[in-house]
Amino acid sequence: xxxxxxxxxxxxxxxxxxxxxxxxxxxxxxxxxxxxxxxxxxxxxxxxxxxxxxxxxxxxxxxxxxxxxxxxxxxxxxxxxxxxxxxxxxxxxxxxxxxxxxxxxxxxxxxxxxxxxxxxxxxxxxxxxxxxxxxxxxxxxxxxxxxxxxxxxxxxxxxxxxxxxxxxxxxxxxxxxxxxxxxxxxxxxxxxxxxxxxxxxxxxxxxxxxxxxxxxxxxxxxxxxxxxxxxxxxxxxxxxxxxxxxxxxxxxxxxxxxxxxxxxxxxxxxxxxxxxxxxxxxxxxxxxxxxxxxx
Amino acid sequence: xxxxxxxxxxxxxxxxxxxxxxxxxxxxxxxxxxxxxxxxxxxxxxxxxxxxxxxxxxxxxxxxxxxxxxxxxxxxxxxxxxxxxxxxxxxxxxxxxxxxxxxxxxxxxxxxxxxxxxxxxxxxxxxxxxxxxxxxxxxxxxxxxxxxxxxxxxxxxxxxxxxxxxxxxxxxxxxxxxxxxxxxxxxxxxxxxxxxxxxxxxxxxxxxxxxxxxxxxxxxxxxxxxx
Numbered sequence: 184x185x186x187x188x189x190x191x192x193x194x195x196x197x198x199x200x201x202x203x204x205x206x207x208x209x210x211x212x213x214x215x216x217x218x219x220x221x222x223x224x225x226x227x228x229x230x231x232x233x234x235x236x237x238x239x240x241x242x243x244x245x246x247x248x249x250x251x252x253x254x255x256x257x258x259x260x261x262x263x264x265x266x267x268x269x270x271x272x273x274x275x276x277x278x279x280x281x282x283x284x285x286x287x288x289x290x291x292x293x294x295x296x297x298x299x300x301x302x303x304x305x306x307x308x309x310x311x312x313x314x315x316x317x318x319x320x321x322x323x324x325x326x327x328x329x330x331x332x333x334x335x336x337x338x339x340x341x342x343x344x345x346x347x348x349x350x351x352x353x354x355x356x357x358x359x360x361x362x363x364x365x366x367x368x369x370x371x372x373x374x375x376x377x378x379x380x381x382x383x384x385x386x387x388x389x390x391x392x393x394x395x396x397x398x399x400x401x402x403x404x405x406x407x408x409x410x411x412x413x414x415x416x417x418x419x420x421x422x423x424x425x426x427x428x429x430x431x432x433x434x435x436x437x438x439x440x441x442x443x444x445x446x447x448x449x450x451x452x453x454x455x456x457x458x459x460x461x462x463x464x465x466x467x468x469x470x471x472x473x474x475x476x477x478x
Numbered sequence: 479x480x481x482x483x484x485x486x487x488x489x490x491x492x493x494x495x496x497x498x499x500x501x502x503x504x505x506x507x508x509x510x511x512x513x514x515x516x517x518x519x520x521x522x523x524x525x526x527x528x529x530x531x532x533x534x535x536x537x538x539x540x541x542x543x544x545x546x547x548x549x550x551x552x553x554x555x556x557x558x559x560x561x562x563x564x565x566x567x568x569x570x571x572x573x574x575x576x577x578x579x580x581x582x583x584x585x586x587x588x589x590x591x592x593x594x595x596x597x598x599x600x601x602x603x604x605x606x607x608x609x610x611x612x613x614x615x616x617x618x619x620x621x622x623x624x625x626x627x628x629x630x631x632x633x634x635x636x637x638x639x640x641x642x643x644x645x646x647x648x649x650x651x652x653x654x655x656x657x658x659x660x661x662x663x664x665x666x667x668x669x670x671x672x673x674x675x676x677x678x679x680x681x682x683x684x685x686x687x688x689x690x691x692x693x694x695x696x697x698x699x700x701x702x703x704x705x
Contacts, residue, residue, distance in 0.1 A: 430613075431594075432575070432593075432594055432612075432613075433575075435555070435556060435574065435575075437574075450515055450536055450537075450555060451514075451515035451534050451536060451553070451555060452514060452515035452516065452536055453515075454515075455514035455515045455534070456514070465534070465553065465571075466572070467572065467574055467593050469612075470594065470612070470613065
């Protein structure tokens with residue numbers, strides 16, 4: 184089991200409430216996935232690059248990191264620390280130098296992009312949300328996951344969402360059966376996964392297809408051809424939000440759409456307190472059918 | 479009328495109160511507010527009571543029902559009316575996967591669509607769906623009737639035993655050992671009765687009947703090489 188929630192806002196006025204709404208949805212899915220939780224949130228863009236980094240010893244690791252990066256890049260670097268994670272904001276041109284310094288210090292990069300920030304940890308969704316102050320975050324869309332691990336260890340890196348490309352993220356309920364074979368194919372293309380987790384393979388697959396020029400819909404269609412196993416995927420990009428289920432469709436999924444938002448939940452419970460849900464169009468996404476929205 | 483609000487009453491208390499009506503009761507009408515997709519609402523009932531749930535339910539609503547009439551004024555999550563023995567369950571909206579699975583008796587009416595695996599392994603339950611049903615419906619269905627006013631998805635009635643399947647619309651594909659069969663007068667009678675009891679607006683003559691070809695019942699020597 185696992186729980187997935189997602190929210191894609193169509194109007195500006197709900198943006199400040201995105202984190203609050205997603206947090207409630209995430210906590211509702213606790214009994215589907217109590218071992219880890221994570222969220223990718225697409226917030227305001229500043230024209231600069233955002234790198235979300237993680238460390239198991241944040242106090243020591245993050246101390247003075249912004250100054251060291253600013254010196255290495257010869258440019259201003261902002262750092263916002265949230266528990267074990269920090270979001271670095273720096274000029275796009277400094278990405279390679281920043282990544283080199285972070286790698287040198289053994290600091291993990293969880294995600295990068297102009298809009299997306301990503302936070303995930305081991306623990307109950309309620310506690311993870313509180314540690315990262317998810318409720319206070321605003322944005323245009325976001326995806327969350329509560330994990331009950333089956334295929335790999337319960338670790339921060341094994342938690343979802345997985346981000347394997349700029350402003351791209353993926354969460355998964357299910358288990359893939361051809362991920363080892365696909366891992367080799369993707370590594371040859373330069374999109375090799377960093378962990379032994381099956382879901383990361385799916386994220387890398389989507390990133391590789393997008394890099395080859397596919398749009399989000401085409402990349403999601405591709406999962407039906409090339410990935411084997413059980414899956415409900417929810418995927419975020421800088422301006423898009425997509426959903427696809429495998430043809431057997433054992434893993435549950437419910438969607439709701441109003442004039443204000445598109446919402447995804449593993450169960451209706453996750454959607455039950457959204458504004459206007461009483462009159463929303465609520466449906467179960469069809470098996471082997473791609474749904475995506477872009478702005 | 480007994481009204482129970484799930485915003486203030488724990489689910490176990492609700493189910494204990496409903497299950498305590500087994501046998502004879504004067505409290506025959508119940509209304510449940512704020513279900514908000516909760517699991518296992520109104521399960522294990524065994525009394526001729528009428529229960530209306532005002533909103534959408536989660537997994538396993540009305541499971542193992544005996545005698546009771548349970549109406550969901552919303553949509554139902556996976557496994558609604560699973561293993562029903564008798565009584566009636568009506569879903570005013572859609573039903574998620576495996577609605578009415580393994581049911582032994584009673585009537586399940588889905589006024590919207592039912593998704594995949596509707597009536598899987600049904601053992602005597604009658605199911606009437608006003609809309610469409612998803613793939614692998616009536617898989618290994620043993621007895622009872624599945625009536626679909628709309629269309630059926632892939633692999634309808636795969637490995638079917640003796641359940642009767644009636645579909646008014648199209649069937650995307652038939653499962654292994656499921657075939658179209660002749661509609662005889664006794665089938666039209668069964669269908670007429672079920673449509674009337676479900677309150678469905680359709681005529682028996684509009685349906686086609688599907689059933690088991692009974693080729694999987696016994697070992698066939700010509701297939702020996704396949705094992």
